[in-house]
Amino acid sequence: MGLDTPVFRVFRGSEPPRFASPAELECAKVLDYYGVPWEYEPRTFVLEESEDGRVTEAFTPDFYLPEQDLYVEITVMKQSLVTRKNRKLRKLRARYPEIKIKLFYRRDLERLAQHFHLDLAS
Amino acid sequence: MDDRIGEIYLSAAELAARVRELGAEIGRDYEGREPVLVGSLKASLVFVADLSRALPILHALDFVELAGYGSAQMGGHEQIRVLKDLDLDVRGRDVLIVEDVIDTGLTLNYLVRAFELREPSSVSVVTLLDRPYRRLVDDLPVRYVGFVVPDELFVGYGFDLDERYRELPDLRLLRLAGQVDSAAQV
Numbered sequence: 001m002g003l004d005t006p007v008f009r010v011f012r013g014s015e016p017p018r019f020a021s022p023a024e025l026e027c028a029k030v031l032d033y034y035g036v037p038w039e040y041e042p043r044t045f046v047l048e049e050s051e052d053g054r055v056t057e058a059f060t061p062d063f064y065l066p067e068q069d070l071y072v073e074i075t076v077m078k079q080s081l082v083t084r085k086n087r088k089l090r091k092l093r094a095r096y097p098e099i100k101i102k103l104f105y106r107r108d109l110e111r112l113a114q115h116f117h118l119d120l121a122s
Numbered sequence: 123m124d125d126r127i128g129e130i131y132l133s134a135a136e137l138a139a140r141v142r143e144l145g146a147e148i149g150r151d152y153e154g155r156e157p158v159l160v161g162s163l164k165a166s167l168v169f170v171a172d173l174s175r176a177l178p179i180l181h182a183l184d185f186v187e188l189a190g191y192g193s194a195q196m197g198g199h200e201q202i203r204v205l206k207d208l209d210l211d212v213r214g215r216d217v218l219i220v221e222d223v224i225d226t227g228l229t230l231n232y233l234v235r236a237f238e239l240r241e242p243s244s245v246s247v248v249t250l251l252d253r254p255y256r257r258l259v260d261d262l263p264v265r266y267v268g269f270v271v272p273d274e275l276f277v278g279y280g281f282d283l284d285e286r287y288r289e290l291p292d293l294r295l296l297r298l299a300g301q302v303d304s305a306a307q308v
Contacts, residue, residue, distance in 0.1 A: 009200070033191045033202055
């Protein structure tokens with residue numbers, strides 16, 4: 001998907017990010033604005049495998065903040081989809097207890113934006 | 123009053139009592155020193171004024187204001203912009219940043235780093251409200267917390283609604299149309 005991406009100051013990945021949604025792009029701009037280094041989808045976590053070793057469920061968090069050693073998943077969606085993401089996060093934490101991950105909600109972006117009119121539809 | 127303004131979450135009396143406690147605690151910790159209280163404008167203004175009067179030690183006051191992401195003052199800048207810098211030289215001084223609320227910690231992280239470049243003796247933070255469960259940046263010198271609050275929006279006691287109602291003495295809940303319930307527990 002081709003969202004126009006600006007030049008980022010503190011992006012730490014090797015490949016130029018190709019964001020899947022406007023909300024991800026907005027979050028990247030927020031992190032860049034506040035000077036917090038970030039990577040985009042640097043790692044995929046296997047959540048479930050079949051008996052013959054095939055991956056049947058995986059999860060790729062949207063962002064990784066190396067200075068915080070923290071993965072961040074963006075969600076600006078309705079509650080049912082948030083619930084699905086929460087389930088994946090619980091699975092990830094159970095299988096990879098050493099990994100730190102947080103959901104970044106629409107309200108987090110709105111608070112940082114200091115107003116309530118950001119277009120974050122995705 | 124605006125019908126988006128809801129019930130009282132913290133009364134003026136509860137706020138005053140907690141601010142007095144914070145003032146006493148900070149006074150003990152900084153006894154014999156003369157810290158610089160740095161208010162982060164604008165929402166912290168009322169808290170700074172009350173905290174200053176609750177502090178039983180000598181201290182200086184200063185203010186800083188950053189353009190928030192997406193704000194009109196941002197003016198198309200892609201990196202954070204300081205709208206008002208410190209007037210005082212804080213080199214060798216104890217700096218106590220006074221925040222209205224800490225959520226992700228992104229703004230505060232910027233402030234702390236910016237102040238540390240000025241070689242103060244120390245940098246600590248006092249915040250009226252805290253939402254530690256929303257933190258993205260954890261490594262922050264938050265030493266004093268007034269209240270840990272739920273994932274709600276507030277108005278009054280310095281917090282505004284379209285630049286109004288900062289003067290309300292109580293902290294009230296704010297209800298906005300289309301407000302997304304982001305309090306789902308993971």
